[in-house]
Amino acid sequence: MASNTKNLAEQRRSANMKTLLMRTEISMVLIIGVLFFAAAFGTKNFLTAYNLTNILKQSAIIGVIAVAETYIIITGGIDISCGAIVGMSTLMVASCQSSGIGIFPSMIVAMVVAIICGVFNAVLVHEFNVTAFVATLGTQTILRGLIKVISNGGTVSGLHKSFTSFASGSTLFVPNLAIIWLGIAVICFLILRYVVFGRNLFVLGSGKEVAKLNGISIRKTTYMAYAFAGLLYGIAGIMLAARINSAVPTAGEGYETNAIAASVLGGASLAGGSGSIMGTVLGTLLIILIDNVGTQFGIDTFIMQVITGCVIVIAIIVDQLKKRSSR
Amino acid sequence: MDDNVLLKIDGIVKTYPGVQALKGITTSINKGEVRALVGENGAGKSTLIKCIMGVETPTEGKIEINCDGKWESPKNAIEAKSFGMQANYQNVNIAKNLSVAENYFLGCLPRTKLGTVDWNQMYESSQKIIDKFQLTVDPRATIESLPIALQAMINISKISINEKVRLVIFDEPTALLENEKVVTLFNYIKELKANGVSVIYISHRLEEIMEICDTVTIMKDGAYVETKNVTEVNKDYLISKMVGRDVADIYNIKHQEPGEELLRVEKLCGNSFVDVSFNLRKGEILGFFGLVGSGRSEVMRAIFGVDKVKGGSVYLRGKKVSFKSPKDAMLSGFGFLTEDRRTDGLALSQSVELNVNIYSYDMISKASIINLNKERSRAEDYREKIGIKTPSIKQCVNNLSGGNQQKVVISKLLCRNPEILIFDEPTVGVDVGAKDEIFKIIENLIAQGKSVIIISSYLPEAMGMADRLVVMAEGHVAGILDSEQLKKVNEEDVLRIASAVYAENNPIVEAV
Numbered sequence: 001m002a003s004n005t006k007n008l009a010e011q012r013r014s015a016n017m018k019t020l021l022m023r024t025e026i027s028m029v030l031i032i033g034v035l036f037f038a039a040a041f042g043t044k045n046f047l048t049a050y051n052l053t054n055i056l057k058q059s060a061i062i063g064v065i066a067v068a069e070t071y072i073i074i075t076g077g078i079d080i081s082c083g084a085i086v087g088m089s090t091l092m093v094a095s096c097q098s099s100g101i102g103i104f105p106s107m108i109v110a111m112v113v114a115i116i117c118g119v120f121n122a123v124l125v126h127e128f129n130v131t132a133f134v135a136t137l138g139t140q141t142i143l144r145g146l147i148k149v150i151s152n153g154g155t156v157s158g159l160h161k162s163f164t165s166f167a168s169g170s171t172l173f174v175p176n177l178a179i180i181w182l183g184i185a186v187i188c189f190l191i192l193r194y195v196v197f198g199r200n201l202f203v204l205g206s207g208k209e210v211a212k213l214n215g216i217s218i219r220k221t222t223y224m225a226y227a228f229a230g231l232l233y234g235i236a237g238i239m240l241a242a243r244i245n246s247a248v249p250t251a252g253e254g255y256e257t258n259a260i261a262a263s264v265l266g267g268a269s270l271a272g273g274s275g276s277i278m279g280t281v282l283g284t285l286l287i288i289l290i291d292n293v294g295t296q297f298g299i300d301t302f303i304m305q306v307i308t309g310c311v312i313v314i315a316i317i318v319d320q321l322k323k324r325s326s327r
Numbered sequence: 328m329d330d331n332v333l334l335k336i337d338g339i340v341k342t343y344p345g346v347q348a349l350k351g352i353t354t355s356i357n358k359g360e361v362r363a364l365v366g367e368n369g370a371g372k373s374t375l376i377k378c379i380m381g382v383e384t385p386t387e388g389k390i391e392i393n394c395d396g397k398w399e400s401p402k403n404a405i406e407a408k409s410f411g412m413q414a415n416y417q418n419v420n421i422a423k424n425l426s427v428a429e430n431y432f433l434g435c436l437p438r439t440k441l442g443t444v445d446w447n448q449m450y451e452s453s454q455k456i457i458d459k460f461q462l463t464v465d466p467r468a469t470i471e472s473l474p475i476a477l478q479a480m481i482n483i484s485k486i487s488i489n490e491k492v493r494l495v496i497f498d499e500p501t502a503l504l505e506n507e508k509v510v511t512l513f514n515y516i517k518e519l520k521a522n523g524v525s526v527i528y529i530s531h532r533l534e535e536i537m538e539i540c541d542t543v544t545i546m547k548d549g550a551y552v553e554t555k556n557v558t559e560v561n562k563d564y565l566i567s568k569m570v571g572r573d574v575a576d577i578y579n580i581k582h583q584e585p586g587e588e589l590l591r592v593e594k595l596c597g598n599s600f601v602d603v604s605f606n607l608r609k610g611e612i613l614g615f616f617g618l619v620g621s622g623r624s625e626v627m628r629a630i631f632g633v634d635k636v637k638g639g640s641v642y643l644r645g646k647k648v649s650f651k652s653p654k655d656a657m658l659s660g661f662g663f664l665t666e667d668r669r670t671d672g673l674a675l676s677q678s679v680e681l682n683v684n685i686y687s688y689d690m691i692s693k694a695s696i697i698n699l700n701k702e703r704s705r706a707e708d709y710r711e712k713i714g715i716k717t718p719s720i721k722q723c724v725n726n727l728s729g730g731n732q733q734k735v736v737i738s739k740l741l742c743r744n745p746e747i748l749i750f751d752e753p754t755v756g757v758d759v760g761a762k763d764e765i766f767k768i769i770e771n772l773i774a775q776g777k778s779v780i781i782i783s784s785y786l787p788e789a790m791g792m793a794d795r796l797v798v799m800a801e802g803h804v805a806g807i808l809d810s811e812q813l814k815k816v817n818e819e820d821v822l823r824i825a826s827a828v829y830a831e832n833n834p835i836v837e838a839v
Binding site: 193194195196197199200202203205206207209210212213214215216217271272273274 | 631633652653654657658663665670671672673674675676677681684685686688689692695696697699739
């Protein structure tokens with residue numbers, strides 16, 4: 001018996017060591033660090049206040065979307081309508097403001113519309129049992145069409161000054177947008193860790209039957225997940241409108257790729273049941289950083305896209321290899 | 328001499344990070360020999376099988392199979408198959424979305440002259456196998472739509488496709504089977520043996536080993552103990568060697584004097600059962616036995632609010648209740664351990680900690696904010712109390728053995744402190760040692776005045792544990808045996824009731 005306990009203790013120690021080394025977050029911090037120093041010493045424009053603020057600003061919007069995407073991925077779903085919902089929210093907040101509505105009411109409108117879009121996804125996924133991929137693909141297409149109809153294909157401008165200056169401003173050298181991003185990330189992290197809803201997301205991602213038989217409402221959890229994601233997309237849309245000082249019909253296009261990539265880089269599994277906010281935050285930073293560092297080194301933007309794609313694929317392969325070796 | 332040997336297992340060692348799963352196993356199996364492999368869960372049986380089949384590469388040692396005088400070592404599963412080795416793994420591993428026929432011919436679909444799939448031939452040949460194994464299933468039916476016992480049987484009958492088979496491995500084949508199908512399986516094993524095919528047979532049911540096997544190899548904690556002829560050993564001997572201690576009679580627990588009626592079910596109708604009535608008293612263990620398809624699990628699912636109730640009523644402490652969802656049942660003091668812990672009992676990819684708490688997060692949270700200290704301490708408490716063997720409560724439950732997974736499920740239920748516990752097949756895929764522990768937990772529960780319903784397709788267990796036994800047949804209650812009657816009847820009597828065709832005017836078989 002004594003040897004048995006000792007054995008278990010040993011196993012526990014080695015398991016802890018292993019999880020520490022294998023933590024996606026740690027390897028990502030290392031990669032980000034290497035990239036950072038390479039660019040800092042290799043180029044002259046990287047380590048400037050302007051560039052660093054820019055990286056954070058770029059990361060902020062994708063970052064908020066990616067955090068929401070991680071929630072959906074944890075439930076075993078995927079949301080490719082996020083870019084379109086962001087676009088819709090951008091349009092809403094811009095149209096409201098250009099027609100004279102105040103900043104706060106316009107933001108409320110944008111968020112409510114985004115939540116409705118999220119609920120629409122949940123209706124398709126839960127009530128009609130449509131695969132999340134197909135459901136959100138449908139929503140994406142509908143929204144992209146609606147955006148063009150509403151905006152008549154044109155740019156909406158005329159946003160309030162104080163609204164846009166908040167987005168370009170900083171507090172204690174940190175861009176306001178990045179503060180919002182990190183605030184949201186912290187809240188989302190706390191929800192996953194401390195709130196029953198957060199646990200339920202993981203259970204749902206492990207299997208619907210498990211959730212059902214353990215008294216977890218699949219309906220409630222699905223609706224809450226998609227509605228909450230909708231809300232965050234709405235906020236991201238408002239941030240985008242403030243940052244570019246207008247709403248263009250293509251706003252948010254392609255954001256879904258980066259959001260999903262950031263989640264997966266951060267350790268979320270598309271099979272559901274796993275994902276971390278820390279990882280997603282770092283994943284977002286990494287994607288933006290790769291792009292920025294590439295530009296600093298003067299690499300062609302088309303080639304940069306190829307490189308970003310390769311990084312994502314490599315991350316997925318490494319993740320699979322880790323899973324295999326840990327079994 | 329060597330010619331007669333089919334399989335040589337030579338000093339197999341298998342090490343995983345942190346665990347030595349096999350500590351040097353050496354034995355050999357003759358042609359036409361039926362070899363039992365016994366040991367507790369975690370003894371390394373499944374790992375050994377995987378090494379034999381080339382699924383896992385041994386850290387040390389060699390597996391050799393005699394292919395008509397040539398000794399071969401399979402490097403992977405495909406090679407193993409080409410050497411005539413077939414394995415029937417514990418967790419039914421068939422393609423759920425495909426039809427029965429496609430599963431039979433997976434990897435070797437018959438072709439027409441044009442090279443397209445020959446569906447007619449496939450269905451015909453499949454029907455032959457289905458007939459041979461006396462199954463009632465359409466070869467066109469998808470696996471998913473079939474009950475799990477039938478899926479298991481299809482998985483077994485699939486082996487007969489391979490005509491050049493030399494070695495067949497069965498890992499817990501009867502865990503999900505009803506008795507008559509066990510007979511079919513045993514006949515098939517006898518047929519294999521007669522054709523000179525060797526069989527490795529793993530089962531926790533030692534009676535079966537006595538019946539069908541020639542020799543038995545005992546393993547304990549990854550090590551080889553010994554190999555004996557089954558004629559030389561008995562059940563108690565095997566158990567003492569496997570466990571390293573004597574387990575006198577695992578069903579011999581202390582029963583309680585049942586108190587007042589707690590639950591009454593009247594003429595309940597639902598998905599595949601009709602007019603089911605029974606009651607459950609405080610401190611009582613009510614057994615439920617029936618062949619697969621008799622509707623015993625469905626009754627429980629309906630009471631628990633998983634499936635729809637089509638008629639009849641359920642009374643809890645004399646008050647009529649009807650649960651719309653498992654959550655309602657849960658809040659009213661029911662705990663349900665489901666038949667298939669891997670699909671609906673546990674969140675497999677999640678930690679022990681989460682799974683222990685999964686059923687009762689509302690109890691350790693305020694305004695839905697979870698108290699992390701309580702979450703952790705509950706998991707640690709139950710790990711200690713129930714004896715869940717895991718390196719850490721952060722361990723993913725998928726990595727635990729069957730017995731330990733089941734203990735996690737039980738802990739999860741106990742966290743709510745339920746009044747009525749329904750255990751559907753609590754010991755499937757659980758080794759003798761853990762079985763004993765599970766029964767001890769049940770003994771404890773009734774001593775605390777809880778009531779327990781145990782569903783089992785394993786008759787000695789159902790009869791051994793129950794104060795009263797409800798026998799179901801074809802969706803009806805065929806009989807309820809009280810403790811006096813239970814003492815008088817033997818297994819065959821109960822089986823006869825369970826296989827009775829339901830007659831309208833004879834719903835209850837009186838004392839046998």
